[in-house]
Amino acid sequence: MTFSPELEARFEKFLAKYPADRKRSAVIPMLIYGQDEVGAITDELINEVAKRTGATPLQVTEVVGFYSMLHRKPQGKYHVQVCTNISCLLVGGAELWEQACKKTGLGHKETSKDGLISLEEVECMGACSWAPAVQVNYDFYHDVTPEQLDKLIDGLAAGKKPEQIAEVTKVSC
Amino acid sequence: MLYNQPNPLEVKVLSRRFTLPNSQSIETYLANDGYKALEKALGMTQDQIIDEVKASGLRGRGGAGFPTGLKWSFVPRQSPKPKYIVVNADESEPGTCKDRLLIEYDPHQLIEGVIIAGQAVGAEQGYIYIRGEYRYLIDVMDRAIDEAYARGVLGDNVMGSGRKFHLASHSGAGAYECGEESALLESFEGKRGNPRIRPPFPAVAGCYQSPTILNNVETFCAVPAIFLNGGAYFAGLGSPKNGGTRLFCLSGHVNKPGVYELPMGFNLMRMINEVGGGVRGGKKLKAVIPGGSSCPVLKADECDxxxxxxxxxxxxxxxxxxxxxxxxxxxCMVNAALRIMKFYAHESCGWCIPCREGTTWLKKLLTRFHEGMGQRSDIVLIGDLSKNMLGRTFCPLGDAAAMPTIAFVEKFKDEFEAHLDGKPCPYEKSNRMVAA
Amino acid sequence: MADLVKFTIDGREIEAAAGTLVIEAAKKNGIEIPSFCYYEGLSLQAACRMCLVEVEKMPKMQVACTLPVGAGMVVRTDTEQVRKARKTTLEFLLVNHPLDCPVCDKGGECELQDMVFKYGAGESRFTETKMHVDEQQWSPVVFYDGPRCILCFRCVRACEEGMGVAALGVVNRGAQSLIAPNHGDHLECDECGQCIDICPVGALTSGAYRYQTRPWEMEHVGTICTHCSDGCKTTLGVRGDEIMRGNNRDRSGVNGEFLCAKGRYAYDFYNHAERIQSPMVRVGGKLEPVSWSKALELVARKFGEIRSRSGEIGVIGSSHTTNEENYYLQKFARQGLNTNNIDHHRTGDVVTLVDALSGTTGQLATTQDLYEKKAFLVIGADLALEHPFLSYQIRASFRHHAAHVYTVTAEKVREDDYAVRSVRKAAGTELEALEDLRAALAAEPELVILFGDAVKGDGVRKLVEFGQSLGTAVKYCALVDYANSRGAIDMGLVPELLPGYQASGKSGLSVKEMLASQTLEALWVVGANPLKSGPLASKKTFVVVQDMFLTETAQRADVVLPAASAYEKSGTVTNVCGEVQRLTRAVTAVGAKTDLEIIGLIAKEMSLAATVGPWSSETVYNEIRKTVKGYNIPLAMLAVQAQQTAPVNGRVAVESRPDLIHSAHDGLFTSGTLGRYSKILNSVMESRKETVTA
Structure with missing residues (x-):
C-alpha cells in the first residue's frame, strides 16, 4: 500500500518513537493518521499497519472496533461532530444536533451522497466551558449557535473551506 | 487569546503564563522561570525529589486524588527494566476541559514536569498519550518537544547533566476508558483499551510491563511550581492535605463559564456566584456536578x-x-441522568459483565422512563441496578456510571415520579432527547 | 515447595501454597466459587465477576480468581451479599442472552443454565428489547451466535494461549462486543474446535453437530482417537447406534484440554457410504458379495493348502488395529501359518531407541513429561501439524513453566514462535546441528528430545550418545505416525522381533520384499494399504484383505473381509509415548467384524483355534500381560488412566531395519488413510483450499 510522502514520513517517525520490539505501540497513531489520508479504515490499511508494526491483522481489527474515532465506512470530507454530552446538553447541544440533522438531512454517522459532509453525535470533546461545541474534522468551534451552524454547513456545501466562512471561527490553532 | 476572561479571584500558578504572547514557545517559557525547576531537580537526589513532591501535598488531578509523591515512591529503585513516565492527556471526563488549555498555552510546563518525574525515578523515556480529538494539541506538543530537544532540555544530555530523557507524543483514537491508567497503557501498547488486572499497579508493571509513573497532565504541570517555590509553598496555596491550586472547569448554567485556576478548598457557591457570575438568566440553582460526570450530583443546598x-x-x-x-x-434531572448513562453505555469497554450489561440496561430503561413510559417500580430498579454495578465491576467505569445515577434517583426522586403515568416532561426546554 | 499459608474459607481453616488463588484453594477443598471467565491453565481475566467473595478487612467484595490466598485471610463465599452479587451478575448476563435454550445445542450442558439454576433469580426484571446480531458461520465446523456469547474470552485464550494460533479476537466495544475470526468473515486456523468445547454457552457450536440432537439423548462413550499416534481421548456422543459428535467432554484423557479436528470431527468415516458391509470374493475377475462362511472357508482352504506345502505366505499388519489384534495376528502367522513373513508400515525408529537406551530406565518421555519438563529439543518434525497434542503440551510447558524449546527442522515450525533457538537443517542432516546446541542443552536441568523419521538407525544411536553425554536428565520420544504404530512394534509385527522386542531368530520378508516377491503365494493384509504406492509384483498371489474400505489393496484382493473400525471395538492401543489406553466400543459394526474376530474365525476354520486361543480381547490382553514385558497392567487400571509401558530394558538382540522406516508426515489437513473417508474433515480441507486460492 502506498501513502503520500508526508504520511510515510510520519509513519516512520511514529515507528521510531517506541522500543524496537514494541512497534505495536504505533498501531493506533498509524490507524488514525492513515484514516485521515485513506478516508476510512480499509482492510488494506489494516493489513499494512499490521505488517509494519508486527501485529496480526486480527489484532489490528480488534483495535479498530474499540475506538470511536476509527471508522470502517468513509466519512465526509468534512466530518461534522456535535457534542450533546452533559455540559453541551445544558446549553443547547441537543438543539444544535437537531439543527445539524435538519440542515443536512443526515443522521448519526451518515454521509452526504456527494461525500462532502458527514454527521456524528459525539461524546464530550473537551470544550465544556465553551459549550455547545462542534468539531469539523479536528477543528474546534466553541459556543456555537444553531444559526452559526447553519452558516458553517451552508459554507461547506458551497465549497468553501472552513476558514473562509466568516460567521464562525475555529478556535483551535 | 484565552477562551474565557480570567477572574480576579484566580490564583494563577499553572496558568500564569497563559496570557503571555507566544506562550507556547520555549523562549517565552525560558524567560518566565522556564526549566529552572528542572535545573534544581537535577541537583537533587531521587529521594529529595520525591520528598519535595510529598511535601507539596499534590494529589492526582485525574480524578482519584491519590497523593502524587507517594505514587512516585512506589516505583522500585532497582529495576532490570527501563522505567517510563506516561502522561495521561486523554482528558475525556464530561465537564472537563483543563488539560487542553495546559497543553495549548504552556506545553513546556508539562515537559518540565515530566522530566522532573523522570529524575525522581531514573526514567529516561516519557510518552504523552493525547486523546485523538485533541489533534491540534499533538502538533503543539510536538513543536514544543522539538524545541526542547533543540535546546538540550530533552535528549541524551538533559541540560548538560549527562542524564538522558526522551519524550514523544502519542495519539489516542476516541475511548473514554483509556483515561483509566491501565487501559491507557494497554491502548498505548497498540491494543484494545481494556483495563488490566491490578495489582500490579503501573508503578511496578506499567508501560511495557516496566515500572511507570503515570499521572494526569495537570499533575505533571504542577511539578515545576513545586520545585521553583518549594513543596511547602505549593501546599500552602490549598487547604490541609490538598496542596496547591486546581483548574476548575465551570460549565452549564452559569453566566461566565470557563476554566479558572483557584486554590484547593475554594467554596463551591462562591465559585458559581463570584467566579462564574451566578446562575444564568437569574434562575435558581438546582444542582451541581462537582467533578465531572462520574461524581454524584449535589443539590443546591449541598453546595456550600x-x-x-x-x-x-x-x-x-x-x-x-x-x-x-x-x-x-x-x-430535567431524568434527562441529565439519561444523558450521562448514555455516555457510559457508549464508553463501557465490554470487558466485565456488570458494567457492560448494566450501563446498556440502564440506558434503555432511562430512555423509556424519560419518554414517559416508566413505571413506579422502575424508579427502584434504576437505583437497584446501579447498586448492583457499584463496587463489582472490573474498573472504576462501572462505579462512575453507578454513582451519579444513584444520586440522581435518590436526590431527585420527585422528578422521576413527575415523569410517571405518561405525563410530559415537566422541563419542556431541556426535554430533548437525542438520537443515538 | 512453596510455603503453605493458613487461611479460612466459610469458617474452615485451610492450607494452601502461597500464591494459590482463592478460587482454586476453595475448589480443592470442595467449596465451589462459580465463574465463567476463570479457566485453569489460561490467563486471568477477572471479567465475569461471578466469583466475588467477601474477605474480612477488605471494604469491597473481591474476585476470587485473581486474589492469592494470604495468611490469616478470612474468606466468605456464602453470605447474603455474595449470593446477591451472583444473582445480579446473572441477571445482567441474561439481559442480552437469548432464552432460546429449547433449540440451543448447549441446552442441558450449558454452564449458564446451570449457574442460573443454582445461583440465579427465577424471574427477570428486564423488559427492554434485547440486542440481536445474526449468526455467523466461520468455517464448515465453527458457527458463532453473537447474542448467546457472554464474552468470557475463554475461546480467545484457548486459541491464542493453548493452541498458539490466535485466530479469535474481540471486536467492537461495550455491549456490542463480539468475538471475531482472524480473516474477516471466516477462520483460518487448525479447526481444532477447542473454542467450541470451552464455550460455556451455545455461542460457538459445531457444524458437525448443531441442531442434530439433545445432549441427554446421547450416551457418551470415551475412547481413543484413531487418527494419529498421540492417543487423545475423544468422547463420542452416541444416539441409537449412531455417533452424533466427538468432543472432549470430560477432559480426562492424556490430552487434558486438547483435541484436534480429527479427534473431534473425523469420526464419521465409520458410516461412510463406501464402507464395506459384506465379505467379497473375486469371481470371474470381479469382487462379489458372499456370506462370511463362504469367504472364511475360502481363505482357510487357501491358507491351509499353501501352509501344507510350505508355500510362501506374507502377512501385513496394521498400525491402526489394537494391540490384541496385532498380537493375535503375529501369533497366528508365526505359530499357525508357520511364517515369519510379518511386517507393517514402520514410521519411527523405536527399536533402535530402546536398544540405545538399554541399561537405563525411565528415559522414554510420557505425554505428561512434555508438559512438565523444562526443556525440549524437537528434531525434524512439525509437531503442530503431525503431533498436535505433543505440540500443545510443549506450548503449555512454555506458558506455565517457561520451558526452553529448541527446534532443528527443515522448515519453520510453530514451536519457533517461542523457541529459544531454532536451527534450519535440511531433512536428514538435522544431527549436524547438535554440537552447536550442546552448551545450551547441557545447561538445561532436564530435557526431552523428540525426533522424527529423519533420525533412524545409527542416527538414533548418535543422538542418544549425544543426549547421554550432556550430563543432564534426558528423556526421548521417537515420533511414529499412527494410532497404534508403537503397539505394532511392541507386539512384534516385524520379522526380526517377537512381542516385547525379543529376537525372533528367524528371517522373514518385509512389506517391501513381500510386495516384490514373485514367489509369494498368499498375502494377508490386515488393516493396511501397502498397494497404495504401487502394485503387487506377482499376479498369482492370493490376496486376502481385512479393511473398512475398498482401498487400493482391497481392490487387488481375492477375498475382502469387512473390518470393524476402532469405534466399533474394544481393545488397547499404545501411543507415541508408549502409553497404553483402552478403546471402548461406541457403536455396533454393521456387516463387519473386528479384525480380532476375523483372525479368530480364520483360525477356527483352519482348525487352529487351540493354537491361537480365543478371540476375546480381554483374553488376548491377559496373554499380552503375561508375555510382553511392561504390559503387565490390569485392564481396570487402564480404565482409569493411560499407563506407560517399557517393553524392553536391555539390548535388542537383532538389528531392526531402519531403511524401512518412513513417515507419511500426515498433517492436520493432509489426508491419512481414515481421513479420506471423513466427510467433515474433507469439507474443512476443501474450505481451506478455497480460501487459500481465493
Missing part, C-alpha cells in the same frame, strides 16, 4: 462546601477531574 478532595468526599461526592457542571432550576 470547600472544593477539595476531602470536603467533597464528606459531602458524598467527589472532586474528580475538576469539571463543575452547574444546573439551574429548569434542568
Amino acid at each position: 462546601i470547600a472544593m477539595d478532595y476531602d470536603s467533597v468526599a464528606a459531602a458524598k461526592s467527589m472532586l474528580g477531574s475538576g469539571g463543575v457542571v452547574v444546573m439551574d432550576e429548569d434542568t
Whole structure:
C-alpha cells in the first residue's frame, strides 16, 4: 500500500518513537493518521499497519472496533461532530444536533451522497466551558449557535473551506 | 487569546503564563522561570525529589486524588527494566476541559514536569498519550518537544547533566476508558483499551510491563511550581492535605463559564456566584456536578462546601477531574441522568459483565422512563441496578456510571415520579432527547 | 515447595501454597466459587465477576480468581451479599442472552443454565428489547451466535494461549462486543474446535453437530482417537447406534484440554457410504458379495493348502488395529501359518531407541513429561501439524513453566514462535546441528528430545550418545505416525522381533520384499494399504484383505473381509509415548467384524483355534500381560488412566531395519488413510483450499 510522502514520513517517525520490539505501540497513531489520508479504515490499511508494526491483522481489527474515532465506512470530507454530552446538553447541544440533522438531512454517522459532509453525535470533546461545541474534522468551534451552524454547513456545501466562512471561527490553532 | 476572561479571584500558578504572547514557545517559557525547576531537580537526589513532591501535598488531578509523591515512591529503585513516565492527556471526563488549555498555552510546563518525574525515578523515556480529538494539541506538543530537544532540555544530555530523557507524543483514537491508567497503557501498547488486572499497579508493571509513573497532565504541570517555590509553598496555596491550586472547569448554567485556576478548598457557591457570575438568566440553582460526570450530583443546598478532595468526599461526592457542571432550576434531572448513562453505555469497554450489561440496561430503561413510559417500580430498579454495578465491576467505569445515577434517583426522586403515568416532561426546554 | 499459608474459607481453616488463588484453594477443598471467565491453565481475566467473595478487612467484595490466598485471610463465599452479587451478575448476563435454550445445542450442558439454576433469580426484571446480531458461520465446523456469547474470552485464550494460533479476537466495544475470526468473515486456523468445547454457552457450536440432537439423548462413550499416534481421548456422543459428535467432554484423557479436528470431527468415516458391509470374493475377475462362511472357508482352504506345502505366505499388519489384534495376528502367522513373513508400515525408529537406551530406565518421555519438563529439543518434525497434542503440551510447558524449546527442522515450525533457538537443517542432516546446541542443552536441568523419521538407525544411536553425554536428565520420544504404530512394534509385527522386542531368530520378508516377491503365494493384509504406492509384483498371489474400505489393496484382493473400525471395538492401543489406553466400543459394526474376530474365525476354520486361543480381547490382553514385558497392567487400571509401558530394558538382540522406516508426515489437513473417508474433515480441507486460492 502506498501513502503520500508526508504520511510515510510520519509513519516512520511514529515507528521510531517506541522500543524496537514494541512497534505495536504505533498501531493506533498509524490507524488514525492513515484514516485521515485513506478516508476510512480499509482492510488494506489494516493489513499494512499490521505488517509494519508486527501485529496480526486480527489484532489490528480488534483495535479498530474499540475506538470511536476509527471508522470502517468513509466519512465526509468534512466530518461534522456535535457534542450533546452533559455540559453541551445544558446549553443547547441537543438543539444544535437537531439543527445539524435538519440542515443536512443526515443522521448519526451518515454521509452526504456527494461525500462532502458527514454527521456524528459525539461524546464530550473537551470544550465544556465553551459549550455547545462542534468539531469539523479536528477543528474546534466553541459556543456555537444553531444559526452559526447553519452558516458553517451552508459554507461547506458551497465549497468553501472552513476558514473562509466568516460567521464562525475555529478556535483551535 | 484565552477562551474565557480570567477572574480576579484566580490564583494563577499553572496558568500564569497563559496570557503571555507566544506562550507556547520555549523562549517565552525560558524567560518566565522556564526549566529552572528542572535545573534544581537535577541537583537533587531521587529521594529529595520525591520528598519535595510529598511535601507539596499534590494529589492526582485525574480524578482519584491519590497523593502524587507517594505514587512516585512506589516505583522500585532497582529495576532490570527501563522505567517510563506516561502522561495521561486523554482528558475525556464530561465537564472537563483543563488539560487542553495546559497543553495549548504552556506545553513546556508539562515537559518540565515530566522530566522532573523522570529524575525522581531514573526514567529516561516519557510518552504523552493525547486523546485523538485533541489533534491540534499533538502538533503543539510536538513543536514544543522539538524545541526542547533543540535546546538540550530533552535528549541524551538533559541540560548538560549527562542524564538522558526522551519524550514523544502519542495519539489516542476516541475511548473514554483509556483515561483509566491501565487501559491507557494497554491502548498505548497498540491494543484494545481494556483495563488490566491490578495489582500490579503501573508503578511496578506499567508501560511495557516496566515500572511507570503515570499521572494526569495537570499533575505533571504542577511539578515545576513545586520545585521553583518549594513543596511547602505549593501546599500552602490549598487547604490541609490538598496542596496547591486546581483548574476548575465551570460549565452549564452559569453566566461566565470557563476554566479558572483557584486554590484547593475554594467554596463551591462562591465559585458559581463570584467566579462564574451566578446562575444564568437569574434562575435558581438546582444542582451541581462537582467533578465531572462520574461524581454524584449535589443539590443546591449541598453546595456550600470547600472544593477539595476531602470536603467533597464528606459531602458524598467527589472532586474528580475538576469539571463543575452547574444546573439551574429548569434542568430535567431524568434527562441529565439519561444523558450521562448514555455516555457510559457508549464508553463501557465490554470487558466485565456488570458494567457492560448494566450501563446498556440502564440506558434503555432511562430512555423509556424519560419518554414517559416508566413505571413506579422502575424508579427502584434504576437505583437497584446501579447498586448492583457499584463496587463489582472490573474498573472504576462501572462505579462512575453507578454513582451519579444513584444520586440522581435518590436526590431527585420527585422528578422521576413527575415523569410517571405518561405525563410530559415537566422541563419542556431541556426535554430533548437525542438520537443515538 | 512453596510455603503453605493458613487461611479460612466459610469458617474452615485451610492450607494452601502461597500464591494459590482463592478460587482454586476453595475448589480443592470442595467449596465451589462459580465463574465463567476463570479457566485453569489460561490467563486471568477477572471479567465475569461471578466469583466475588467477601474477605474480612477488605471494604469491597473481591474476585476470587485473581486474589492469592494470604495468611490469616478470612474468606466468605456464602453470605447474603455474595449470593446477591451472583444473582445480579446473572441477571445482567441474561439481559442480552437469548432464552432460546429449547433449540440451543448447549441446552442441558450449558454452564449458564446451570449457574442460573443454582445461583440465579427465577424471574427477570428486564423488559427492554434485547440486542440481536445474526449468526455467523466461520468455517464448515465453527458457527458463532453473537447474542448467546457472554464474552468470557475463554475461546480467545484457548486459541491464542493453548493452541498458539490466535485466530479469535474481540471486536467492537461495550455491549456490542463480539468475538471475531482472524480473516474477516471466516477462520483460518487448525479447526481444532477447542473454542467450541470451552464455550460455556451455545455461542460457538459445531457444524458437525448443531441442531442434530439433545445432549441427554446421547450416551457418551470415551475412547481413543484413531487418527494419529498421540492417543487423545475423544468422547463420542452416541444416539441409537449412531455417533452424533466427538468432543472432549470430560477432559480426562492424556490430552487434558486438547483435541484436534480429527479427534473431534473425523469420526464419521465409520458410516461412510463406501464402507464395506459384506465379505467379497473375486469371481470371474470381479469382487462379489458372499456370506462370511463362504469367504472364511475360502481363505482357510487357501491358507491351509499353501501352509501344507510350505508355500510362501506374507502377512501385513496394521498400525491402526489394537494391540490384541496385532498380537493375535503375529501369533497366528508365526505359530499357525508357520511364517515369519510379518511386517507393517514402520514410521519411527523405536527399536533402535530402546536398544540405545538399554541399561537405563525411565528415559522414554510420557505425554505428561512434555508438559512438565523444562526443556525440549524437537528434531525434524512439525509437531503442530503431525503431533498436535505433543505440540500443545510443549506450548503449555512454555506458558506455565517457561520451558526452553529448541527446534532443528527443515522448515519453520510453530514451536519457533517461542523457541529459544531454532536451527534450519535440511531433512536428514538435522544431527549436524547438535554440537552447536550442546552448551545450551547441557545447561538445561532436564530435557526431552523428540525426533522424527529423519533420525533412524545409527542416527538414533548418535543422538542418544549425544543426549547421554550432556550430563543432564534426558528423556526421548521417537515420533511414529499412527494410532497404534508403537503397539505394532511392541507386539512384534516385524520379522526380526517377537512381542516385547525379543529376537525372533528367524528371517522373514518385509512389506517391501513381500510386495516384490514373485514367489509369494498368499498375502494377508490386515488393516493396511501397502498397494497404495504401487502394485503387487506377482499376479498369482492370493490376496486376502481385512479393511473398512475398498482401498487400493482391497481392490487387488481375492477375498475382502469387512473390518470393524476402532469405534466399533474394544481393545488397547499404545501411543507415541508408549502409553497404553483402552478403546471402548461406541457403536455396533454393521456387516463387519473386528479384525480380532476375523483372525479368530480364520483360525477356527483352519482348525487352529487351540493354537491361537480365543478371540476375546480381554483374553488376548491377559496373554499380552503375561508375555510382553511392561504390559503387565490390569485392564481396570487402564480404565482409569493411560499407563506407560517399557517393553524392553536391555539390548535388542537383532538389528531392526531402519531403511524401512518412513513417515507419511500426515498433517492436520493432509489426508491419512481414515481421513479420506471423513466427510467433515474433507469439507474443512476443501474450505481451506478455497480460501487459500481465493
